[in-house]
Amino acid sequence: MSGMSKIVKTISSITFPLITIYGLYVIAHGHLTPGGGFQGGAIVASGCAMMLVSYGSIWIVSRVKEKNLSILESLGAVCFILLALLGLGFGAVFFNNFLVGTNSLFGVVPAAGSGLADINTGGVIPLMNFAVGLKVIAGLFGIVLVMAHASRTKGEKK
Amino acid sequence: MILEAIHIILPILIVAAAAFAVLTKDLIAAAIAVAAMSLLLSLEFYILQAPDVAIAEAGVGACLTTAILVIAIKATKRMEEEA
Amino acid sequence: MSRRDIAAVLSFSIVAMFFIFGALMIHPFGAPDETGMDDNIITNAQTETGANNAVTSVVFDYRGFDTLGEATILFTAVAAVIMIFRRLNK
Numbered sequence: 001m002s003g004m005s006k007i008v009k010t011i012s013s014i015t016f017p018l019i020t021i022y023g024l025y026v027i028a029h030g031h032l033t034p035g036g037g038f039q040g041g042a043i044v045a046s047g048c049a050m051m052l053v054s055y056g057s058i059w060i061v062s063r064v065k066e067k068n069l070s071i072l073e074s075l076g077a078v079c080f081i082l083l084a085l086l087g088l089g090f091g092a093v094f095f096n097n098f099l100v101g102t103n104s105l106f107g108v109v110p111a112a113g114s115g116l117a118d119i120n121t122g123g124v125i126p127l128m129n130f131a132v133g134l135k136v137i138a139g140l141f142g143i144v145l146v147m148a149h150a151s152r153t154k155g156e157k158k
Numbered sequence: 159m160i161l162e163a164i165h166i167i168l169p170i171l172i173v174a175a176a177a178f179a180v181l182t183k184d185l186i187a188a189a190i191a192v193a194a195m196s197l198l199l200s201l202e203f204y205i206l207q208a209p210d211v212a213i214a215e216a217g218v219g220a221c222l223t224t225a226i227l228v229i230a231i232k233a234t235k236r237m238e239e240e241a
Numbered sequence: 242m243s244r245r246d247i248a249a250v251l252s253f254s255i256v257a258m259f260f261i262f263g264a265l266m267i268h269p270f271g272a273p274d275e276t277g278m279d280d281n282i283i284t285n286a287q288t289e290t291g292a293n294n295a296v297t298s299v300v301f302d303y304r305g306f307d308t309l310g311e312a313t314i315l316f317t318a319v320a321a322v323i324m325i326f327r328r329l330n331k
Contacts (some may be wrong), residue, residue: 026213031292034209036300038311042217049225066330070323078318082304095305100291109291122292125301128308135312139319140218144225144321150329151233210296 002152003056012054019047027133031122037129041136048141057148066149069142076135083124083131099123161205168202174232183238189227 003009009071017079052060072097087096099107102149108121172195179191196219203212282299287327290298300308 010305031294033294034296035213036297037212039210039213039217042214042222042291046217046221046225049222053225053228059325066323066327070319073316073319080309080312084309095302095309097282097290100289107291108267110293112288117316122297123290123302125290125292125297128301128305129297132308132312139315140222143322144222144229146326146330147226148229150326151229 003059008054012050014052019050020044021136023047023137024133027129028126029119030129033070033126037132038136040129041133042140044133044137045144046138047138049144052141052144052148057145057152060145061149064145066142066146069138069145072138073135073142076131076133076138079131080128080135083128087124097123097125098100099127146156164205168198168205172198172202178223185231185236185238186228189231192227193220196223215240 023040023046023088025040026035026043027037030036030040032107069124084095086095090096090098101106101107102108106120106122106126107119110118110121175191175195175198177187179195182188182191196215200212200215200220203215222231253273282303283295286298286303287293290302292298292299292302
């Protein structure tokens, strides 16, 4: 899949950081505002797919290897299951929220009924959001990248 | 009052976009119609006060699915053939 | 009208009948059935999980197994797609 015109490339280069920052914001504030790991990861992967469509898969493949994306996706899955197993180790059950109430990282409990948007709350929920976000970014962008790169010769022939 | 009107108009537009996607012979136009249907569906989710589902639907349905469909159409043929 | 058309009309009308009766028998909009679970989660989610967003506290804490299943589905899909298309990328 070859690239598009210079106008499209310029506009994509300008809007790609904005989309990425918004998606990372949705991931990082998943325990405070609507959204979470899956939604923010889908937004970031959409921005990456926009870069892929505008610059062409050959330009992207020379910078991002599909093998590394696969490793990142597996890393996200391993982090997610490891956090769940840590709940089994520190607490009582699988998926136990062992960080909440400890006043350490992400361990502060907000007052009941307060709408205070303190990011240092939530226990293991933000860490799980990061793990799932990494997994979704790498997975969805890997799918689109592999499919686009597989259809590159057919697209250039016409 | 205006919310009820939106609740009536949006499903009609969703069904119209879906019917256009089924009936048209141009597959690129069908992919764009599916994207429009996903966007309208995410708007419907938003006014039904489900913003989580709306964000997921707008990200996956309106962008990534369209990209995958357009890539697949580019690798095959654009116009649908009579069976 | 062939036999195939008759079968299509019959199956379509049966499925449509199910949908119409399901839509007629749905409980009224904005008035869910009485359950104890949602009230419990709405009351206790903020103090038990520390997250202000109750939906995320359900997705990642109370119903973590659902998210684990979703992650498994995504992992399987990505592995299958990359396995199929890796040969074409060489």
